[in-house]
Amino acid sequence: MANEPQKSDDNGQAAEAVVTDDEIVLQDQQLKTIEDEQKSVPLVATLAPFSILCAEYDNETSAAFLSKATELSEVYGEIRYIRGDGNCFYRAILVGLIEIMLKDRARLEKFIASSRDWTRTLVELGFPDWTCTDFCDFFIEFLEKIHSGVHTEEAVYTILNDDGSANYILMFFRLITSAFLKQNSEEYAPFIDEGMTVAQYCEQEIEPMWKDADHLAINSLIKAAGTRVRIEYMDRTAAPNGGWHYDIPSDDQQIAPEITLLYRPGHYDVIYKKDSTEASEIEN
Amino acid sequence: MDSKASTSSGALRALTMELKNLQSQPVEGFTIDVNEDNLFVWTVGIYGPPKTLYQGGYFKASIRFPSNYPYSPPSMKFTTKVWHPNVYENGDLCISILHSPIDDPQSGELACERWNPTQSVRTILLSVISLLNEPNTSSPANVDASVMYRKWKEDQDPEYAKIVTKQVEESKKVAQKDGIQVPETIEEYCVKWAPPQQDDVFDDIDYNDDFGCDYDDDEEEEDEDECGSDYNDDDEDSGQGEN
Numbered sequence: 001m002a003n004e005p006q007k008s009d010d011n012g013q014a015a016e017a018v019v020t021d022d023e024i025v026l027q028d029q030q031l032k033t034i035e036d037e038q039k040s041v042p043l044v045a046t047l048a049p050f051s052i053l054c055a056e057y058d059n060e061t062s063a064a065f066l067s068k069a070t071e072l073s074e075v076y077g078e079i080r081y082i083r084g085d086g087n088c089f090y091r092a093i094l095v096g097l098i099e100i101m102l103k104d105r106a107r108l109e110k111f112i113a114s115s116r117d118w119t120r121t122l123v124e125l126g127f128p129d130w131t132c133t134d135f136c137d138f139f140i141e142f143l144e145k146i147h148s149g150v151h152t153e154e155a156v157y158t159i160l161n162d163d164g165s166a167n168y169i170l171m172f173f174r175l176i177t178s179a180f181l182k183q184n185s186e187e188y189a190p191f192i193d194e195g196m197t198v199a200q201y202c203e204q205e206i207e208p209m210w211k212d213a214d215h216l217a218i219n220s221l222i223k224a225a226g227t228r229v230r231i232e233y234m235d236r237t238a239a240p241n242g243g244w245h246y247d248i249p250s251d252d253q254q255i256a257p258e259i260t261l262l263y264r265p266g267h268y269d270v271i272y273k274k275d276s277t278e279a280s281e282i283e284n
Numbered sequence: 285m286d287s288k289a290s291t292s293s294g295a296l297r298a299l300t301m302e303l304k305n306l307q308s309q310p311v312e313g314f315t316i317d318v319n320e321d322n323l324f325v326w327t328v329g330i331y332g333p334p335k336t337l338y339q340g341g342y343f344k345a346s347i348r349f350p351s352n353y354p355y356s357p358p359s360m361k362f363t364t365k366v367w368h369p370n371v372y373e374n375g376d377l378c379i380s381i382l383h384s385p386i387d388d389p390q391s392g393e394l395a396c397e398r399w400n401p402t403q404s405v406r407t408i409l410l411s412v413i414s415l416l417n418e419p420n421t422s423s424p425a426n427v428d429a430s431v432m433y434r435k436w437k438e439d440q441d442p443e444y445a446k447i448v449t450k451q452v453e454e455s456k457k458v459a460q461k462d463g464i465q466v467p468e469t470i471e472e473y474c475v476k477w478a479p480p481q482q483d484d485v486f487d488d489i490d491y492n493d494d495f496g497c498d499y500d501d502d503e504e505e506e507d508e509d510e511c512g513s514d515y516n517d518d519d520e521d522s523g524q525g526e527n
Contacts (some may be wrong), residue, residue: 128402128407130301130404131298131354131401131402131403131404132402134297135401163293163294164293164294164295165293165294167352167355168294171355171401174401175402203398204385204398207401207402208355209355211385
């Protein structure tokens with residue numbers, strides 16, 4: 001804009017702001033570097049053989065991970081990398097569910113219905129009406145187009161890799177995670193740091209884009225989305241109770257999980273069992 | 285794939301929708317001017333709310349949206365001079381809703397006031413109106429203005445009100461040049477920019493939506509003199525005859 005005053009530091013009072021600006025510039029550069037690194041991986045990669053994971057490690061520098069990856073490769077045949085941009089858990093669940101729904105029409109119809117219910121619930125819970133419902137509408141429209149055949153499987157993955165659309169869809173998952181936490185705030189409040197309400201926690205940790213999912217977010221999203229998830233850990237110290245994997249919800253271990261994620265420190269990818277190895281799960 | 289362009293597609297959707305929404309249900313006290321060729325920069329005109337120090341003022345600001353809006357917040361900069369604890373000398377507005385939750389965690393802002401994608405231009409504008417009248421002196425962008433504001437509030441020094449009043453007068457010239465008639469009374473302020481059928485707009489300023497008043501009545505009753513005494517206390521005021 002022509003009449004916009006130039007930022008000037010010829011004034012004592014502005015000194016504070018100028019320092020802040022420098023810091024912001026530096027921060028922006030760092031963020032840009034991180035962003036470039038992140039973008040070297042697609043949002044949702046194509047399926048790859050599980051051996052690609054083993055190839056990331058070697059016996060000298062990462063023997064423990066190599067051994068675990070090799071062990072997992074006996075059970076899991078494929079892996080789908082997800083971009084590590086802070087949304088990976090949400091995106092992994094999104095992708096896992098879409099894959100199920102691409103094969104299961106009844107499930108797709110059920111999920112469309114429950115997404116409509118969530119839209120109403122969000123408004124009832126006091127989420128800003130028209131910003132939130134637009135995220136919901138966009139997602140529901142996406143599902144309906146899968147249902148009507150407008151979106152082919154190929155188109156679905158193209159959309160899931162388009163930042164603009166994919167992140168709009170992803171917001172739906174953050175919103176229902178937040179809504180689930182708020183609906184069950186009594187149950188979850190004890191797990192939130194002192195001095196923060198469940199609502200504040202959601203607004204700070206769940207609703208903002210690119211914020212990693214912690215255990216509360218993981219539990220809430222899985223329950224909100226009505227799915228069952230197994231998380232395989234590469235690192236025993238990361239898994240609960242010294243185990244190698246964790247099923248959520250943990251109420252009934254008899255039902256097989258329908259989505260499996262691989263957790264490596266700070267990151268989730270989606271992994272897929274080999275067809276015939278259902279029985280030989282790795283137990284510890 | 286051109287990730288920049290594809291990132292912007294979400295932003296364009298959100299901005300187009302917000303603009304449409306704001307045009308059909310304007311926020312009272314604001315004009316919005318958007319060049320359809322570039323949805324990423326909006327020019328807003330803010331009318332100083334009646335019965336505040338800023339009454340009659342016309343403050344212009346630009347809002348710049350990042351390509352990954354609404355996931356990241358826009359920035360807002362006054363292009364009219366504004367002496368205010370939360371406005372930097374260069375016009376940059378410092379308000380918590382325009383900050384991501386990851387920014388400067390040591391500042392005193394409450395987490396719940398931070399930007400997240402459920403916020404919108406509407407919620408920003410409402411925050412700005414409320415901030416104009418009730419500066420956040422716990423994290424001032426303009427320390428001098430903040431100190432001055434406090435002294436004024438404590439009836440120690442009228443300087444703050446003087447400067448603001450002067451800026452309001454200057455801004456009127458800008459308004460005139462732009463051909464803008466700034467509403468001076470609550471009636472005008474509401475009638476002209478009233479229509480929202482929903483009652484979600486504005487709890488910060490106390491007015492009734494159903495005035496049905498006409499513009500001209502109170503034209504001569506500009507109450508410059510009330511600045512500095514009871515700016516936030518409608519009840520004691522006698523000039524406007526609302527309530």
